[in-house]
Amino acid sequence: MTAELRERLKTGRPLRVYLGVDATARNLHIGHFVPLQKLCLFQKLGHHVTFLIGDYTTLIGDPTGRKDERQKITHEEILENAIDFARQAYRLLDPEKTEIRYNGEWLSKLTFMEIVEIAAIFPLKWVVGRRDFRERMERGEPLRFHETLYCLMQGYDAYALKCDVQIGAYDQHLNMLAGRWIQEHFADRPHIIWTLPLLPGTDGRKMSKSFGNTINITDTPDDMYGKCMRIADTMLPSYLDLTTDYESEVVDELKTRLTQHGTNPMDVKKEVAFSLVRQYFDETTARAAADQFRALVQEKEIPEDVPELQVPAELQGRPVPWPDLLVALTHEGKPLAASKGEARRLMAQGGFYVEQEPVRDAAVPYEPGPSVLVRLGKRRYFRIGQ
RNA sequence: GGGGAGGUUCCCGAGUGGCCAAAGGGAACAGACUGUAAAUCUGUCGGCGUACGCCUUCGAAGGUUCGAAUCCUUCCCUCCCCA
Numbered sequence: 001m002t003a004e005l006r007e008r009l010k011t012g013r014p015l016r017v018y019l020g021v022d023a024t025a026r027n028l029h030i031g032h033f034v035p036l037q038k039l040c041l042f043q044k045l046g047h048h049v050t051f052l053i054g055d056y057t058t059l060i061g062d063p064t065g066r067k068d069e070r071q072k073i074t075h076e077e078i079l080e081n082a083i084d085f086a087r088q089a090y091r092l093l094d095p096e097k098t099e100i101r102y103n104g105e106w107l108s109k110l111t112f113m114e115i116v117e118i119a120a121i122f123p124l125k126w127v128v129g130r131r132d133f134r135e136r137m138e139r140g141e142p143l144r145f146h147e148t149l150y151c152l153m154q155g156y157d158a159y160a161l162k163c164d165v166q167i168g169a170y171d172q173h174l175n176m177l178a179g180r181w182i183q184e185h186f187a188d189r190p191h192i193i194w195t196l197p198l199l200p201g202t203d204g205r206k207m208s209k210s211f212g213n214t215i216n217i218t219d220t221p222d223d224m225y226g227k228c229m230r231i232a233d234t235m236l237p238s239y240l241d242l243t244t245d246y247e248s249e250v251v252d253e254l255k256t257r258l259t260q261h262g263t264n265p266m267d268v269k270k271e272v273a274f275s276l277v278r279q280y281f282d283e284t285t286a287r288a289a290a291d292q293f294r295a296l297v298q299e300k301e302i303p304e305d306v307p308e309l310q311v312p313a314e315l316q317g318r319p320v321p322w323p324d325l326l327v328a329l330t331h332e333g334k335p336l337a338a339s340k341g342e343a344r345r346l347m348a349q350g351g352f353y354v355e356q357e358p359v360r361d362a363a364v365p366y367e368p369g370p371s372v373l374v375r376l377g378k379r380r381y382f383r384i385g386q
Numbered sequence: 387g388g389g390g391a392g393g394u395u396c397c398c399g400a401g402u403g404g405c406c407a408a409a410g411g412g413a414a415c416a417g418a419c420u421g422u423a424a425a426u427c428u429g430u431c432g433g434c435g436u437a438c439g440c441c442u443u444c445g446a447a448g449g450u451u452c453g454a455a456u457c458c459u460u461c462c463c464u465c466c467c468c469a
Contacts, residue, residue, distance in 0.1 A: 203424085210397060212413050229422045266421050297423060342415085345430060349416040363436080377416065378423080 004192050008164055015164040017042045018050035020103070020157055022058045023082040029214035030276065031199040031207040033092065034242045035167045037279065038196060040092045041245075042165070050099045050161055051089055053082040056107040057153045062175070088217050091280050106160040107153055118152050121185045122178070127151070130174060155179040158191050165192045199242045202231045221277050225289035226297065228273030233258075233265040236272065244275040296379055302356075306373065306381045307331055311366075316386050319365035322347065326376075329384065336376060351377045 008015060019039045021032075043049040058078045086100055110118075127148045128134070136143045151174055158166055158179030168176050173195050180190035200206065201213030208214065215227045231239055236258055240251045254271060257263050270290065277286035295301040309329045311320070320328075323343035326336045337343035344362045346352050352359055353375040366372070371385030 210412065223423090226423050230424055231422095232424060264421060266424090269422075269424090293422085298421090339433065340435090341433070342431085346416065349430070351416040 005165070008192070015042070015047045016050065016162060017047050017165040017167065018052050018158075018161050018163045019167045020052035020054050020057075020154065021085060022054045022062060023078045023085055024058060027209050027214070028085070028088055028217040029207055029209075030217065030243060031201075031214070033089075033217060034196050034199050035169055036089055036092055037243070037245070038167050038194070040279075042167075043094060043097055048099070049093065049097065050101055050163070051086065051093065052101050052103060052157060052161065053085065054154070054157070055079060055082060055102045056104040057150060057157075062150055062154075091217065101161070103153070103157050103160070107156065110156070115149075115152075118156060118182060118185075119149075121181055122152070151175045151178040152182075155182045159183050159186060159188060162188070163191050165194060167194045167196070170195045170197050196242065197238070200235055200238055202227060202235065204232050204235050215276070217280070221281050221285045221289040222292050224280065225273045225277050225286070225293050228276055229266070229269055229293065229297075231269055231272065236265060236268055239272045240268075244272055245279050246271075246275060302373065303379075303381055306383045308371065308383045308385065309336075311368070311384065311386050317368055319367050321362065321365045322352070322359065323362055325366050325384070329382070331382065336380075336382065346376060 017039060019035050039049055039051070055075065055078050058081075059075065082102070090098075128137075133143055133148075154172075154175040155178030158176070159182045166176050166179060173193070176193040176195065180193065183190045198206070201208065201211055202215065203211065203213045205211050205213060215224055219227065228239075237255050240246075240254055244251060246254070254268050258265060258268055270293075273293075274286050274290055277289050292303070296303055309331060311325065312328050315325065315328060323337065323340040326343040327338075327340055329336050337346065343352075347360055347362050350358045350360055355373050356375065366384070368386055371383045374382050374384055376382075
């Protein structure tokens, strides 16, 4: 791959690079965006970048690695998701320089004859011999004919876009390879495919919401930074490779440092966290997140901007049992405690503090007066006043 | 059209008449510990109540029963197989 890439770069013209995504609704996490980061890299180096939304392919659903069939999804839903997806992608990409395309543009126009021609390129053995299909068949699980068309569709995208390079996650290898075959068939130069390993979750398992080990695109800067700090030490090399925007020499140096005695992995983690927040937000924000982490988590300081909450009118002017008050007060649309029982539990467990002193007795009420500093758990701070 | 499986508390998933607010795991939350929001350990994890307690919950609606997530009826939904 490297040699091919070098050769094409020699011509001096900007390369056409694309990344295709399926527009399924999902909670996007930074794992999904690893290929996007690399796409971004090409963009910064002056190459032509296309962000392809697979509106048509999503109708089939990528069967890769699936143990079962996909849920069906309507085209309208897909378009909605696509808009959302593109908006998220602009967190990294420069909207001015990014071409957005939908593969329905060309896939919807293919005639049956053309599809037959493309299908004829592929030996059936290759199409259905892949392990995920084979296993599904062996287990007697459903596998339908249309699923085999997915790789033809994605392959055709590469041809239609006249691309030089396609970026994709590791599991897209087969689909990307199909593109090369189709290009060869139509006497185009096959594009270079760059596959990237999957980013593991912060604990080393697969990154997935149900494991709670994701870092989400929509996280606040502080959250994003903080979650990076929970990356398992052993996962740091992966994160350095896949999520940071440091030069490769810097990455190598940090990796080496990790292997040396006396290095505190936490320091490297901070580098990862900083880089990530800077990419999704900006330098200043990243710096602020770093400060916030140091102050709030490491030094357990009281943050500067504690949200001020006002006691609701109907509870003013008299003592109110804390559980009642915590349920009544809201911050960002959510009550501080979901129920009185939860509040009571929190108190009983020693996770509720007034002016930094634990209050365990649920019978102790809030007394009206000057505003008080309240803490729930390790670091949810509020100031409560009338 | 015929046959079969199933819908359980945030998620997965056990539970086939009382001992079930419902096993177990995950997630979440708290505490301890620490280099972190890591790991580990402990505890909590439907609502209301200080509490023996009460209320709501097991796809929906009815019914049987002293008593139902568990039995019956109808309905809705999901999936599989055959055609």
